[in-house]
């Protein structure tokens with residue numbers, strides 16, 4: 001979770017009306033929201049980027065939400081909130097045993113749900129950050145930088161092409177969220193054999209990165225200039 005708490009919540013729900021209502025509410029609460037209509041969609045989204053919290057409907061058309069909860073928990077400490085019908089008491093208990101963190105019962109109060117999501121994000125944030133760091137995946141402002149796959153994924157889930165130099169500068173900043181790095185440090189962290197690099201290179205690379213990732217490259221909100229020092233990545 002980074003940048004003003006724009007945590008990523010994945011809603012897994014096969015009823016389109018319920019799903020879009022939930023998505024609208026959580027988006028209004030400031031979360032970055034993805035939606036999956038079944039288990040297959042969920043697996044695709046999670047393989048691209050592990051969210052901070054999954055809202056998981058137990059009754060899905062293709063697989064049981066309980067199995068999904070178990071599989072998610074086996075792979076990560078992502079927050080899991082089961083969404084159940086009132087009569088699903090046994091499933092709820094099994095779900096909690098399989099590693100879900102919390103549950104809500106339909107019909108739920110949207111404001112209460114938002115509070116539960118926020119509390120759970122706070123609880124899982126340290127372990128999620130550690131897992132992402134270990135896996136070389138960094139998040140900022142809804143973006144995900146995967147250092148192993150050398151891939152940058154936009155908040156909309158699209159892959160954005162970066163040159164090697166651009167990627168290395170962004171990775172150096174992402175590994176040090178909120179910390180200002182000097183141009184010298186950035187040069188050291190992005191130096192490749194046999195390449196002549198000068199201070200100015202960093203400014204050029206940052207300029208190109210900003211044009212690719214900033215909503216308004218003239219007034220950057222992600223890669224910030226620290227006057228007299230260098231650059232830093234905005235952090236929550």
Ligand code: CA
Pocket residue numbers: 013014015057058059060
């Ligand atoms: Ca359902």
